[in-house]
Amino acid sequence: DDHIYAEVSRFTKGSGIYRLMFESNHLIPGIEWVVDLSYLPDMANHFYGFNGYESVYNADWMDTETSAYRSQMFYRHERNQFRFKNDFLGNLSGEKLKWSAGFAFQKFEVKSVNIDKLNKGKDDNLLPSLSDEPGLFELYRDSLGLIPANEANGGWVNTLKAGVVWDSRDNRPNPMKGIWTELGVELAPGFLGNDWSFAKFYITHRQYFTLVENNLSLVYRLGYQATIAGETPFFYQSQMITSRLTGAFNEGLGGFSTLRGVLKNRVVGEGFALGNIELRWKPVHFTLLNKESYLGINLFYDLGMVTQKHELPSNLNSTFNSEMTNYSFSDFFNPGKESMHHCAGISIMPVWGENFVIAIDIGKAFNEQDGNISFGIGLNYLF
DSSP states (O other): OEEEEEEEETTTTEEEEEEEEEEESSSSTEEEEEEEEEEEEEEEEEEEOOGGBBOOOGGGGTTTTTOOOOTTTTEEEEEEEEEEEEEEEEEEETTTTTEEEEEEEEEEEEOOHHHHHHHHHHSSHHHHHHHHOOOOOHHHISSOOOTTTTTTTTEEEEEEEEEEEEOOOSSSSSSSSSSEEEEEEEEEEEEGTOSSSSEEEEEEEEEEEEEEETTTTEEEEEEEEEEEEEOOOOOGTOOOOOSSOOOSOOOSSSSSSSSTTSOOSSSSSSSEEEEEEEEEEEEEEEEEEEEEEEEEEEEEEEEEEEEEEEOOOHHHHHHHHOOOTTSGGTTBBTOOOOOEEEEEEEEEEEETTTEEEEEEEEEEESGGGOOOOEEEEEESSOO
């Protein structure tokens, strides 16, 4: 079948989602084709540094009620992403073993948050200017040199992708049994007009078990991603490779497409490992507008960590001491301390017509360095 999906949402300060997705298994005979065209402006994109717990998160610096307060935008920068993504899938042997291929053109515009725009319409609790209180992005870029000049404003990342897929799921919206595994390589070659060249390996395994027919299932996902050649620009390290987007965003680790309950993009490096496990229950079934529908409740546990670090300069400590005399090194860095990040929570899933799925996620981080409680609303099951 052919499907067109459109999503438009805009927040008062300018962030938003403008997305058009088209999928077809008819236009190209024997091949499933999925196209995603998106513009994703984010006026306050999360940035916590590199390598997970090796970068310190100071919650009080964003809390206006504490004496340590610096700015609510301390761990933010502006990021506007344009994405034109094409994925192709065809049978390799039988109906379950498939080849996958794809290409994507993406433009990332990166800059400091627009303090004047964010302060507009506010009478109190105004954000301090960046000259008075620079954020982590500005300190990394201007004082420590951890964000190179050629990456500081973003740029084009154009990629080719090839891999294999095993798919034995009984259905796609909410599988009750089967396996969905994919592995492959993503390349960003110079001849595609890239500002950087690199290659990444990825593997994602998902499995689904029926516990009570139609109503209760146990599912899990394991993922691994690593840079195998070149160096990834800092703003692309959070992108998680997949042959099929289940939402507007697929990034992390941290946030509601990877570690629900952990701060978005809290766990960023050249490579990572990820695990999710869910108990999915459908306690209430009903008919709405002549379509079979249900209310689902999921219990989840997520974990992940950086397995391939973003390399930091060997003279970082001395540079810090000479350039950032108003701060302590331990306020920002904790070398060698990366370990597994954990969170758990509950998802409430209103589903109309079996295919239209709303996900309401509430997650709790186990470590205060990963945040506290997070709340998010999106579409579709996570995997």
